[in-house]
Amino acid sequence: MIKTNTKCRDCRSGKLTKFLDLGSQPLANSFSRTEDLTAVERTYPLEVYFCSDCGLTQLVHVVNKEELFKHYVYFSSVMPKVSAYWEAYALDLTKNFLKDKSSFVVEIGSNDGVLLKFFQDRGYHVLGIDPAKNIAKLANERGINTMAAFFSQRLAETIAAEQGPANIILANNVFAHINDHYDFCAGIKKLLHPQGVLVIEAPYLIDMFENLTYDTVYHEHLSFLAVRPLIKLFERFGLEIFDVKIMPSQGQSLRLFIGHKGAKSVSENVFCLIQKELEFKLDDLNSYFLLASRIEKSKSKLVGLLQELKNQGKTIAAYGAPAKGNTLLNYCKIGPEVLDYAVDDLPLKQGKLTPGMRVPVRNRQYAEFHRPDYYLLLAWNYKKAILEKEADFIHKGGKFIIPIGDEPSII
Numbered sequence: 001m002i003k004t005n006t007k008c009r010d011c012r013s014g015k016l017t018k019f020l021d022l023g024s025q026p027l028a029n030s031f032s033r034t035e036d037l038t039a040v041e042r043t044y045p046l047e048v049y050f051c052s053d054c055g056l057t058q059l060v061h062v063v064n065k066e067e068l069f070k071h072y073v074y075f076s077s078v079m080p081k082v083s084a085y086w087e088a089y090a091l092d093l094t095k096n097f098l099k100d101k102s103s104f105v106v107e108i109g110s111n112d113g114v115l116l117k118f119f120q121d122r123g124y125h126v127l128g129i130d131p132a133k134n135i136a137k138l139a140n141e142r143g144i145n146t147m148a149a150f151f152s153q154r155l156a157e158t159i160a161a162e163q164g165p166a167n168i169i170l171a172n173n174v175f176a177h178i179n180d181h182y183d184f185c186a187g188i189k190k191l192l193h194p195q196g197v198l199v200i201e202a203p204y205l206i207d208m209f210e211n212l213t214y215d216t217v218y219h220e221h222l223s224f225l226a227v228r229p230l231i232k233l234f235e236r237f238g239l240e241i242f243d244v245k246i247m248p249s250q251g252q253s254l255r256l257f258i259g260h261k262g263a264k265s266v267s268e269n270v271f272c273l274i275q276k277e278l279e280f281k282l283d284d285l286n287s288y289f290l291l292a293s294r295i296e297k298s299k300s301k302l303v304g305l306l307q308e309l310k311n312q313g314k315t316i317a318a319y320g321a322p323a324k325g326n327t328l329l330n331y332c333k334i335g336p337e338v339l340d341y342a343v344d345d346l347p348l349k350q351g352k353l354t355p356g357m358r359v360p361v362r363n364r365q366y367a368e369f370h371r372p373d374y375y376l377l378l379a380w381n382y383k384k385a386i387l388e389k390e391a392d393f394i395h396k397g398g399k400f401i402i403p404i405g406d407e408p409s410i411i
């Protein structure tokens with residue numbers, strides 16, 4: 001079920017130092033049924049390491065990927081409409097990189113195919129790859145050609161031989177989930193057209209320093225990405241980051257544009273981010289120890305605030321039950337004695353208990369009838385939309401607690 005890497009995933013160095021220990025935690029998406037109350041949950045170490053040689057921040061405890069992803073419950077959309085965010089993304093790629101209607105677009109971790117459908121509807125040849133059989137089946141039923149598999153060098157060779165090289169390969173919120181970066185890069189090298197572009201979108205490590213988003217650490221997220229370490233990784237495979245953008249998704253995300261080495265001119269944006277990472281001293285182990293001590297302080301401040309509110313007789317519930325919320329609840333040991341429930345719109349989670357702390361997940365209707373004095377906003381990445389949606393709750397005196405940052409804030 002779990003293996004422990006003794007060497008860095010990217011440079012194979014043994015100079016790995018643990019700087020953050022979030023305890024032994026259950027898998028962040030393993031919501032259990034109420035009747036499982038007495039069952040013992042499996043937990044795994046949730047510890048973050050820094051490689052002093054290449055600078056990659058990473059987990060070394062790797063839970064079996066079959067276990068994590070075979071029946072992934074997350075669906076990126078309700079077909080057929082792609083969200084405004086991804087539509088702008090697809091339009092941008094089409095404008096910049098797809099000159100020819102016969103272009104081939106491959107997506108790794110394609111989920112229900114919503115993004116690929118955008119390209120298919122415009123006449124491009126598409127292929128989805130997703131390990132979750134239930135989701136790949138759904139995508140195929142909706143007409144998006146999807147293979148139920150993990151991306152690998154071997155699979156890339158087969159696809160290239162049968163369908164030709166890919167002009168665009170997309171990997172959104174999937175690269176940080178991959179343990180074997182060498183196999184991934186070797187596969188990209190085989191499948192990518194000489195002028196093709198690999199686009200990777202993933203949370204940016206700097207966000208953890210700026211906003212203390214330590215709750216993005218959970219067992220699925222094996223690496224926390226920054227530009228400098230990745231340049232070295234891709235270089236090993238004759239690949240090159242030629243452009244990068246910062247996107248306001250899940251906090252701050254990196255959108256990396258990668259081609260064969262020398263195929264495209266390297267944008268100034270790449271050098272700007274390298275500079276920023278050096279200013280943050282992301283190459284220095286001490287920065288990570290400082291980060292960890294800020295995280296510990298943030299935890300005790302949050303726990304202190306919640307305790308104070310409980311002492312005042314206030315009622316508190318969690319808003320959202322996202323995977324990252326479970327990291328936070330388990331690390332801070334916030335359970336049903338503090339939170340009456342967690343409200344979440346995803347029917348798959350409703351009626352179940354959050355992993356580890358076992359807070360009951362309720363639907364919106366329940367929440368309407370049991371409004372708390374305070375909501376702990378676990379789904380902070382949707383803060384703006386949630387505060388707008390809950391204007392009535394706020395108008396009637398309800399408050400939101402934002403749990404991340406050096407201090408929790410109340411809105």
Ligand SMILES: [Zn+2]
Nearest residue numbers: 008011051054
């Ligand atoms: Zn390394």
